[in-house]
Amino acid sequence: MKGHEASIGPGVPSFPLARGIMTALLAFSLFPVIWVALTSVKSETAIFSIPPKILVWPDFSSYVKFLGFGRESALRFLWSSALVSVMTTLATLLLASPAAYAFSRYHFRREKELLFLMLATRLLPPVTAVVPLYLAFRYFGLLDTWFILILVYTALNIPFATWLMKAFFDGIPRELEEAAAMDGCGAVRTLARVTFPLASSGIAATSIFVFLLAWNEFMFAFMFTNVKARTMPVRLAETMGEMQIFWQDMASLSTLIMLPALAVGFFMQRYLIRALTAGAVK
Amino acid sequence: MRSEAQRGAVKAARGRWLSPARTQALAPYALILPAYLVLGAILIYPAVYNIWLSFWSWRLTTPHLARFVGPDNYVRLLTVNPDFWGVTRFTLGFTVATIALEFVLGLVSALLLYGLVRGRRLLTSFLLTPYMVAPIAVGLGWRLMWDRDIGVVNFAIGVIGLAKVNWLAETWPAFWAVVLTEVWRSTPFVTMILLAGLTALPNDVFEAAHVDGANRWQTFRRITFPLILPPLVVSLMFQTIFKLRVFDIPYILTEGGPGTSTMPYGLFIQRIYFRYFDVGNAAAVSVVLLLLGGVIAFFYLRLVRERDI
Numbered sequence: 001m002k003g004h005e006a007s008i009g010p011g012v013p014s015f016p017l018a019r020g021i022m023t024a025l026l027a028f029s030l031f032p033v034i035w036v037a038l039t040s041v042k043s044e045t046a047i048f049s050i051p052p053k054i055l056v057w058p059d060f061s062s063y064v065k066f067l068g069f070g071r072e073s074a075l076r077f078l079w080s081s082a083l084v085s086v087m088t089t090l091a092t093l094l095l096a097s098p099a100a101y102a103f104s105r106y107h108f109r110r111e112k113e114l115l116f117l118m119l120a121t122r123l124l125p126p127v128t129a130v131v132p133l134y135l136a137f138r139y140f141g142l143l144d145t146w147f148i149l150i151l152v153y154t155a156l157n158i159p160f161a162t163w164l165m166k167a168f169f170d171g172i173p174r175e176l177e178e179a180a181a182m183d184g185c186g187a188v189r190t191l192a193r194v195t196f197p198l199a200s201s202g203i204a205a206t207s208i209f210v211f212l213l214a215w216n217e218f219m220f221a222f223m224f225t226n227v228k229a230r231t232m233p234v235r236l237a238e239t240m241g242e243m244q245i246f247w248q249d250m251a252s253l254s255t256l257i258m259l260p261a262l263a264v265g266f267f268m269q270r271y272l273i274r275a276l277t278a279g280a281v282k
Numbered sequence: 283m284r285s286e287a288q289r290g291a292v293k294a295a296r297g298r299w300l301s302p303a304r305t306q307a308l309a310p311y312a313l314i315l316p317a318y319l320v321l322g323a324i325l326i327y328p329a330v331y332n333i334w335l336s337f338w339s340w341r342l343t344t345p346h347l348a349r350f351v352g353p354d355n356y357v358r359l360l361t362v363n364p365d366f367w368g369v370t371r372f373t374l375g376f377t378v379a380t381i382a383l384e385f386v387l388g389l390v391s392a393l394l395l396y397g398l399v400r401g402r403r404l405l406t407s408f409l410l411t412p413y414m415v416a417p418i419a420v421g422l423g424w425r426l427m428w429d430r431d432i433g434v435v436n437f438a439i440g441v442i443g444l445a446k447v448n449w450l451a452e453t454w455p456a457f458w459a460v461v462l463t464e465v466w467r468s469t470p471f472v473t474m475i476l477l478a479g480l481t482a483l484p485n486d487v488f489e490a491a492h493v494d495g496a497n498r499w500q501t502f503r504r505i506t507f508p509l510i511l512p513p514l515v516v517s518l519m520f521q522t523i524f525k526l527r528v529f530d531i532p533y534i535l536t537e538g539g540p541g542t543s544t545m546p547y548g549l550f551i552q553r554i555y556f557r558y559f560d561v562g563n564a565a566a567v568s569v570v571l572l573l574l575g576g577v578i579a580f581f582y583l584r585l586v587r588e589r590d591i
Contacts, residue, residue, distance in 0.1 A: 018397060021390060022394050025387070026408055026409070029408060032427060033423075048432055050437065052434055052437055094316075095320060098314070098316070099313060099317040106310035111310075114314065118317075124326075124572065124575075125547075125548070125568070125571050125572060127568065128332050128569075128571060128572055129329065131551075131565055151324060155320050156325070216416035218416065218530050236422065247432075254422060257419050261414045262414055262415070265411070269410065
């Protein structure tokens with residue numbers, strides 16, 4: 001951006017100022033993440049030193065403890081989290097994509113009301129579901145199981161996933177499906193060979209969004225699980241002891257939770273942004 | 283007028299229960315049914331059951347004493363409960379403060395990202411980072427940074443020469459610590475919405491403004507801002523409703539303290555339920571939260587309709 005061209009645009013601040021603000025924003029965004037990762041390889045004494053140490057001889061004892069097979073291993077919490085997140089993603093796709101397809105392709109009685117009802121459930125605060133669900137799950141003896149976490153996360157994600165997938169189905173020209181049908185494809189083959197391949201970027205965007213929400217969720221996991229189905233976020237919260245916080249454990253568990261999420265976000269950024277901004281921009 | 287053959291076909295179709303026409307008409311309902319069953323069981327039923335529970339006096343410790351008490355829980359909540367108004371004040375204050383800050387920071391970030399010629403993808407990734415971190419990890423990471431003795435925030439203000447602040451244990455510092463932590467986490471969402479809005483704008487309006495001699499500020503105020511208002515209002519509605527139900531970050535940073543000065547509704551409900559086992563009261567607070575969200579949605583939707591945005 002140079003000369004007069006800089007002033008053509010939506011009113012972006014001029015360059016030297018912009019560079020300064022941008023640097024500050026980057027530092028603000030990245031510093032906490034880097035600081036937590038750094039703390040995870042600091043020994044307790046290094047963590048407590050003032051002024052804070054930046055160059056430390058890395059101490060990986062916390063990772064060895066959590067990623068090993070010993071008594072303190074965190075592998076089963078990682079496994080819990082991975083299993084619940086992947087199953088939630090699959091279940092959400094399985095339930096939301098037929099619904100989205102129906103809203104996109106068919107015209108039926110009460111279509112508008114049903115779609116509105118679905119979107120309105122997004123406005124229900126999840127925390128209000130805690131008490132009735134807790135009572136119900138206790139009654140059925142389902143507390144502390146992966147099943148209820150998958151069920152709850154799926155339900156929380158269905159409205160948004162349906163909406164998102166509907167937008168992608170709407171973007172596929174109906175003529176393509178009709179052409180496939182004319183060439184002798186049955187309904188199922190048309191779906192499998194034409195519609196779903198064309199909607200694949202929508203499926204990717206939805207999957208990433210749902211996966212991240214399930215991977216990061218804390219409140220329901222905290223209240224509905226105890227021993228068997230505990231996920232990583234719940235284990236992380238336990239580093240807050242009665243008297244003190246185990247900072248190095250906290251930082252290394254946080255890093256273990258962050259890494260997959262950041263990797264997904266970084267490599268699938270395009271899809272994630274499409275999911276985040278869907279609906280806001282037509 | 284239908285031909286004889288068509289009438290025959292229709293008749294034949296009526297005869298069988300699963301005629302092709304009937305199948306075609308029922309197909310959409312069959313496709314949406316599974317999703318609605320799950321939604322009904324996990325989200326809609328609890329919401330309705332909650333309203334019912336809120337009219338009962340019921341403690342989990344003494345279930346045999348459960349009885350229907352009508353609006354008692356609400357009356358007690360609004361008049362007797364020592365914490366309810368404090369919790370309400372914090373929840374609303376937190377919502378207003380976070381939304382305002384996120385909006386300003388998000389707008390600045392989006393404009394800067396938009397103005398970038400090179401490296402936009404990479405910098406977008408960097409600015410998006412906080413949004414991908416689990417809120418629970420955000421809370422604990424920031425708790426380390428806000429710590430009075432070993433936190434980098436106090437170290438930084440010490441370098442400038444200011445006195446240490448006990449961030450998480452004093453009323454106002456705790457409020458701002460919770461607000462800033464939440465702002466850090468969810469500003470990227472606002473940034474992305476606004477950036478998408480900016481990217482979707484047609485370039486020729488800016489060229490026209492330039493030809494007419496508008497400066498940067500005028501272009502922004504008169505053209506850019508009105509044009510990105512519609513996506514903004516929609517995302518503000520969702521952001522507001524999500525803020526009202528905040529849970530993780532205050533729970534981790536302050537556990538609602540000192541006292542109840544940083545306690546949002548979500549944490550309040552959790553505490554009434556899991557500490558005092560008071561189902562009826564917890565349900566009543568849930569209904570208040572539900573109504574608050576409903577009022578805000580209604581308000582925003584009316585704004586959208588009136589201004590046709």
